Amino acid sequence: MRRVVITGVGVITPNGNSFDCFSDSLQKGLSGLDEVPAFKKAGFPCYIGGQVKHLQDTTLQKKFPTMSAVNDRKVCLGLQAFLEVSKYLPDNYNPCAIHLGTSLETFLLEKVFRMSPYEFNMDTYINNIQEHGENPYIEAPLDFLGNLISTALSLKGPNYLNCSACAASTQAIGHSFHMIRDGRYNMMICGGFDSMLNPLGIGGFSRLGALNMENDLKQKAICPFDIRRQGTILGEGAAIFILEEHEHALRHNRQIFAEISGYASTFDAFKLSEPDRGGKGIYAAMKQALSDAHLSNDTIDYINAHGTGTPTNDKVETIAIKNLFGQKAYSIPVSATKSMIGHLIGASGAVEIAAILAMFRDHFIAPTINLDKPDPECDLDYVPLTARMTTVNTVLKNSMGFGGQNASIVLKRYDPNPV
Amino acid sequence: MVCSLGYHLNTVVESILLNKTQFSKVPFKTEWFKDRQVALVSDANPRDIVDNSKSLRYMSREAQLAVSALILCMKDAGLYDSIPYDQNETALFSGTGSSGIQLDSISKFLSHAYHPETGQFDLERFGNQALYKINPLTSFQILPNMPPALSAIIADIKGANLVFNPWEGNALLAVYEALWEIHSNRAKLVFCGGSDCKTHSNAFITFYEYGLLTQSDVVMSEGSAFLAIEAPETGRYKDKDIYCVIRYMYHESYVDSRGYSHFHSPDVYDEMIRTTIMKSCLQPMDIDLVISSCDFTHLHDQEEERILKKYFSCPMISPKKNIGNTYAAAGIINMAVGAEILKNKHKVQGKEISRILITSFAPGSEKFCIILEKP
Numbered sequence: 001m002r003r004v005v006i007t008g009v010g011v012i013t014p015n016g017n018s019f020d021c022f023s024d025s026l027q028k029g030l031s032g033l034d035e036v037p038a039f040k041k042a043g044f045p046c047y048i049g050g051q052v053k054h055l056q057d058t059t060l061q062k063k064f065p066t067m068s069a070v071n072d073r074k075v076c077l078g079l080q081a082f083l084e085v086s087k088y089l090p091d092n093y094n095p096c097a098i099h100l101g102t103s104l105e106t107f108l109l110e111k112v113f114r115m116s117p118y119e120f121n122m123d124t125y126i127n128n129i130q131e132h133g134e135n136p137y138i139e140a141p142l143d144f145l146g147n148l149i150s151t152a153l154s155l156k157g158p159n160y161l162n163c164s165a166c167a168a169s170t171q172a173i174g175h176s177f178h179m180i181r182d183g184r185y186n187m188m189i190c191g192g193f194d195s196m197l198n199p200l201g202i203g204g205f206s207r208l209g210a211l212n213m214e215n216d217l218k219q220k221a222i223c224p225f226d227i228r229r230q231g232t233i234l235g236e237g238a239a240i241f242i243l244e245e246h247e248h249a250l251r252h253n254r255q256i257f258a259e260i261s262g263y264a265s266t267f268d269a270f271k272l273s274e275p276d277r278g279g280k281g282i283y284a285a286m287k288q289a290l291s292d293a294h295l296s297n298d299t300i301d302y303i304n305a306h307g308t309g310t311p312t313n314d315k316v317e318t319i320a321i322k323n324l325f326g327q328k329a330y331s332i333p334v335s336a337t338k339s340m341i342g343h344l345i346g347a348s349g350a351v352e353i354a355a356i357l358a359m360f361r362d363h364f365i366a367p368t369i370n371l372d373k374p375d376p377e378c379d380l381d382y383v384p385l386t387a388r389m390t391t392v393n394t395v396l397k398n399s400m401g402f403g404g405q406n407a408s409i410v411l412k413r414y415d416p417n418p419v
Numbered sequence: 420m421v422c423s424l425g426y427h428l429n430t431v432v433e434s435i436l437l438n439k440t441q442f443s444k445v446p447f448k449t450e451w452f453k454d455r456q457v458a459l460v461s462d463a464n465p466r467d468i469v470d471n472s473k474s475l476r477y478m479s480r481e482a483q484l485a486v487s488a489l490i491l492c493m494k495d496a497g498l499y500d501s502i503p504y505d506q507n508e509t510a511l512f513s514g515t516g517s518s519g520i521q522l523d524s525i526s527k528f529l530s531h532a533y534h535p536e537t538g539q540f541d542l543e544r545f546g547n548q549a550l551y552k553i554n555p556l557t558s559f560q561i562l563p564n565m566p567p568a569l570s571a572i573i574a575d576i577k578g579a580n581l582v583f584n585p586w587e588g589n590a591l592l593a594v595y596e597a598l599w600e601i602h603s604n605r606a607k608l609v610f611c612g613g614s615d616c617k618t619h620s621n622a623f624i625t626f627y628e629y630g631l632l633t634q635s636d637v638v639m640s641e642g643s644a645f646l647a648i649e650a651p652e653t654g655r656y657k658d659k660d661i662y663c664v665i666r667y668m669y670h671e672s673y674v675d676s677r678g679y680s681h682f683h684s685p686d687v688y689d690e691m692i693r694t695t696i697m698k699s700c701l702q703p704m705d706i707d708l709v710i711s712s713c714d715f716t717h718l719h720d721q722e723e724e725r726i727l728k729k730y731f732s733c734p735m736i737s738p739k740k741n742i743g744n745t746y747a748a749a750g751i752i753n754m755a756v757g758a759e760i761l762k763n764k765h766k767v768q769g770k771e772i773s774r775i776l777i778t779s780f781a782p783g784s785e786k787f788c789i790i791l792e793k794p
Contacts, residue, residue: 042546066676104562105517109532110540117538120522120529122620126451126627137628138621141517141679142563142584147784151676158672159784160592163515163563163584171581175596182603199542203550204558265579267511267571272477272559284507284577403568405580 003261004180005414007254008088008242010081010191011354014050014235014341018084023358025340026366027387031219032341033233039202046211048221049197050235050342055080064148071136072106073236077347078145078193081238085189088242089153090252097157097185098146099176100240101168101192103346105139107200112138145193157185163346166306167265167401168192169239170349174263174289174409176243186248192350195236196343205234208273210310222343223370224307224336225314225378232308235342239350256414257357262293268404274312279320281406282306282398286324289408295394297325300332300410302365302392304352305382306400307336308343317398318378333392335383339369349399349407356395360413363391420755421488422642422742423458426468428495432759435741436767442638442743447523447620455632457618458640458743460484469573477559478569480641481516484748485566485614486573488643492610493574496647510579510606512597513567513645514590516615516747523620524560528552566614566643579606584747586783587613587712591750594646595670595787601650612645615747630680631782637714640743644755651794662758666774666790667699674784685722688780692730695776695788703730706790707772708760710753712779713737714744723780731776734768750779750787757791 009019014032016022025032032050039047060067060079067075078100115132116125129135146159162172169192176190196202205211212221212231222233249256266288268281275281290297305317314336322329337352338344344351355366364387371384393413400406423441424431442456465475465483468490475483489511493499522529531549534541559565564582571580581596583589590613597609617626617639626632626639651664671691675681696703709731713720727735738756739745745752757775764771779787 038542039546042542044546044550069678103564109545112529113533113538113540118533120526122447122449122522122624123451125624129628135628138624139517141586141629143586143589143784147674147676150672150674150784155674156672158592158670159674161584161589162581164568164580164582165562165564168564168582175581178603178605179599182599184599199545199550200553203545203553204561206550207553207555208558209555265581266507267568267577267580269506269571269575269577272565272569272572281577401564401568402562403564404572405564405568405582 002181002183003246003259004177005244005246005249005259006241006257006357007244007249008085009257009354009357010084011239011351012052012077012080013237013351014052017054019354019358022354023362026355026358027362027364029367029369029386030340031369033219035218036197044202045206045213046202047215048218048233050233051197052077052236064152067148069136070140070144071108072140073195074102074106074193075140075145077195077236077238079148081191081193081240082149085240085242093153093187094156095185096155096187096189097179098150098155099160099162099172099188099190100146101162101172101346101350102142102194103163103165103168105142106198107139108136109199111136149189164405165401165403166345166348167399167405167407168346170397170399170407170409171265173241173350173353174265174407177260177263180243180245186245188243189240190243191238191240192347193238194344194346196234196345197236202234220370222309222339224309224339224368225375225382226371227373227375229309229311229314232310233342235344237341237344237347237351239347239354258360259412259414260409261412262289262295262410264288264292265405265407268406270404272403275316275400275404277316279316279323281404282317282400283320283323285406285408286320286396286398289410293410295410298328299394300396302395303332303334304356304395304397305334305336306398307338309338313400315377318380321380329380333365333383333388334380335366335368337366353397356397356411359392364389365392420644420752421460421484422745422752423460423640424742426487426491428755428759429763432756432765435736435738435756436765438741440741446618452623456638458638459618460641474573477556479560479565481614481616482566482569484616484641484643486570488612488614489570489574489610489645492645492647504608506575506577508578508607509576510600510609511567511571511576512581512593512609512611514583514593514613514747515563515566516617517585517625521619521621525557576610587746587750587779587781588783588785588787590747591779591787592785594754595668597648598665598668601648607649609648610645611648612643613748613751614643615745616641617746630678638743640745642742642745642748642752644748644751646754661794663761663791664794666792667695669695669698669788671786672784673786679782685726688723689726691786691788692726695790699790706731706774706776707733707770708767708775709733709735710757710775710777711735711737712781713739714781723778749781753777754789761791761793
């Protein structure tokens with residue numbers, strides 16, 4: 001069977017604008033969350049967010065002139081991550097496919113009123129578009145980032161865009177792994193990008209009751225697996241990877257960050273807004289991913305949880321882990337990267353996989369910060385508060401999407417000569 | 420399949436072959452687009468199809484159409500509430516359209532989002548007033564994964580899944596990936612399909628901005644289709660009647676940096692058709708019918724027709740001319756039309772059809788040529 005390895009990573013998150021910075025922040029347990037001044041001033045019910053600082057818009061505009069067709073924060077974040085990962089691209093990368101994950105289109109409210117002030121009128125809007133000429137799209141299609149990357153690299157391969165909410169980028173990476181393992185490609189560019197830090201993003205999630213509104217808690221507003229958890233906090237970011245077939249990577253003398261050995265996706269088929277209370281969907285995804293990797297339960301030495309900090313999600317994920325691993329579940333470290341960066345929705349899986357690569361490289365397990373008072377129903381080893389300096393070799397990563405889509409992926413420390 | 424000509428596949432195909440249409444005026448107030456037509460699904464009410472019709476209130480129009488089409492597909496395949504099958508080994512791959520916020524549905528909230536003096540977007544007024552006018556259900560309705568997610572809940576499908584977005588070709592990737600999923604023994608049965616709703620005001624604005632509405636006579640449409648795909652040697656259908664065999668599916672990608680409205684070089688499509696025929700070990704004369712991806716763009720349609728006529732002398736149909744352009748659902752609908760023609764022996768220009776070539780060269784980077792044939 002063909003092996004699949006990760007040979008490049010680019011990442012931008014609320015607590016680190018590069019892979020090295022991100023790793024450093026994870027080891028120190030640094031939160032990237034803060035008040036978003038504009039949302040605070042505007043009286044939003046939740047104004048804590050994981051905002052990326054110092055995004056170099058001008059540099060990006062110079063490198064990707066056609067990005068002026070969008071005014072979409074998540075595309076900028078994706079391009080920033082792509083710039084970092086592109087350093088790892090070999091001279092000859094074709095044929096190469098793209099598979100990215102994100103959640104939904106960004107709707108430019110500012111533009112709506114710029115083109116049609118006061119009460120919205122469609123004809124006024126179109127007339128003003130005509131008059132003012134070039135403008136960013138009111139909402140850019142989701143495959144726009146892939147098109148920019150494909151054009152920049154003159155790629156000769158497809159541009160896949162998966163939009164399964166919070167599971168989107170884990171699915172994109174997992175599916176890319178299958179595409180290489182099946183012999184369809186030797187190299188793929190994959191990952192995720194997203195930003196919900198816009199009025200409709202924060203507004204929509206607030207109205208759903210999914211966010212913690214206790215703004216006074218500031219960075220502690222998201223506390224996965226803690227008894228006080230009341231909701232998640234939104235963030236933004238992107239992570240993009242180069243995946244390669246193992247022999248191909250060796251032939252080209254590539255740096256190898258990790259190996260992907262298994263992946264599966266499932267549906268809860270339960271309810272729209274909440275996971276199956278018994279965690280059957282994510283349980284099945286984990287079980288099938290291990291089976292796909294030809295690994296037994298006792299090989300997993302760390303689980304990177306979906307861990308959103310919502311009351312139901314953390315409990316359900318804990319139940320699923322216990323059901324799958326039995327008594328051994330209590331000895332497997334499980335941590336929630338979202339405690340430091342917030343919930344990056346469509347980008348969450350990809351950025352959390354970048355966190356796992358950092359843990360492999362720098363020999364640590366990232367903590368679940370803000371876990372001061374563990375929920376008795378969440379009684380696993382969640383690596384509370386501080387990072388653990390140790391070596392992990394085989395990691396399971398979970399993602400659970402709004403709407404009941406789940407994904408689990410198995411990553412291994414790279415071993416050139418596995419038993 | 421659900422489209423503007425109904426939801427009984429047999430009668431829809433008969434209507435297409437009789438060149439019937441059912442178009443109407445745009446369903447929203449506009450001077451700019453008043454002369455344009457839309458193809459609304461008016462005769463197929465999702466409430467007649469979905470047993471638990473209460474759940475429909477959570478759904479966008481696109482999701483309602485997707486759920487309806489999937490249930491019709493499952494019933495047709497004898498898999499809905501009758502024959503047990505392994506839900507965990509059943510995958511659902513689909514393509515959805517750019518969801519779009521239907522401006523009509525958020526007009527109340529927009530009215531509270533601008534500064535009373537300047538008329539421009541006002542974040543403070545948004546935070547204090549407009550935010551509380553957002554219907555929480557809107558969040559369920561705008562996520563583009565909702566059509567398949569809701570379909571999975573209603574149909575109790577629990578296996579592998581992917582949701583491609585937002586073009587015709589991206590939805591056909593669902594079929595392409597279904598074939599790989601089966602080939603790699605990761606799924607025994609895959610429901611794959613597409614859905615889209617492009618009949619609302621925001622779709623018109625968005626597509627106008629993409630340059631897809633300016634120079635063409637496209638009829639914006641809505642609809643959905645799902646196909647049940649199984650390997651003949653492992654599928655339940657070993658001894659049963661099947662619709663058709665997917666003999667070959669050729670996939671190419673062409674990203675055009677100039678934007679979505681630009682027509683690729685005709686050479687690209689010429690090469691794809693030539694390669695499809697060659698790789699499927701057929702001759703052009705073996706094709707009895709072509710279902711083309713005609714998208715109402717004058718240049719595209721003329722060029723596609725010219726290239727197709729270079730290879731084929733058989734009849735050609737373009738369902739988009741009858742049911743409008745359903746965008747993300749259009750390629751899958753064309754496949755469903757082809758499958759129905761083959762299964763129920765619809766005659767085209769008096770001739771029985773054994774093998775069909777379907778093209779999908781619509782906007783978006785992913786292009787397909789598919790050959791369906793009688794089992």
